Amino acid sequence: MCRPSATAPNSTTACPASGTSCIPTNRTTARAAPTRASATAGLDRWSVARQFRVAFGTSPTRYRTPRQLDLARGLIRARVPLPDVAVRAGFADQAxxxxxxxxxxxxxxxxxxxxxxxxxxxRR
Incomplete structure (x- = not known):
């Protein structure tokens, strides 16, 4: 699996391992990334998930959630209102x-x- 560069989170970059283009991953495309990855790789989503688990030692969802929570903590520290934090971090809602x-x-x-x-x- 390849990851896009940290400097351009919304751009597509070349994957060093395969030479194919990487899937852009940001908060708005996080849910669509497995589907795009399977289409790009020519594999079904279950094969992509298995390969992800082999490469990273965890499922795509368990990989994504801590990153969403890290982003949420940063936004909370920046005093962003919690409903906005939830949306910006890629959660369905504040709950x-x-x-x-x-x-x-x-x-x-x-x-x-x-x-x-x-x-x-x-606020009290």
């Missing part, structure tokens, strides 16, 4: 963000935000 956040860290995003001092001024 989805909260479930994944609690599962990973044992705290809700609001409690974590207060603990790290990222709450907006004037």
């Amino acid at each position: 989805h963000l909260t479930r994944m956040f609690r599962r990973a860290y044992g705290l809700t995003p609001a409690v974590w935000s207060a603990a790290v001092g990222a709450r907006r001024p004037g």
Whole structure:
């Protein structure tokens, strides 16, 4: 599996391993990437998932979720409102963000935000 360059997250780059073009991965294409990868590679989505697991040691979803949560934590630190954090990080809605956040860290995003001092001024 190849990954696009970190400098151009929305562009297509050449894969060093195969010479084919990489799938752009950003928050808006994260869900579509397995379908595009299977079309580009000429494999069904299950074969792509198996190859991903061999290459990275985990499923595509389990690989993606921690990256979404890292992005969400950065946005929370930047004092972005939680509904916007959820959308920007690629979650379906704020409830989805909260479930994944609690599962990973044992705290809700609001409690974590207060603990790290990222709450907006004037909020109690």
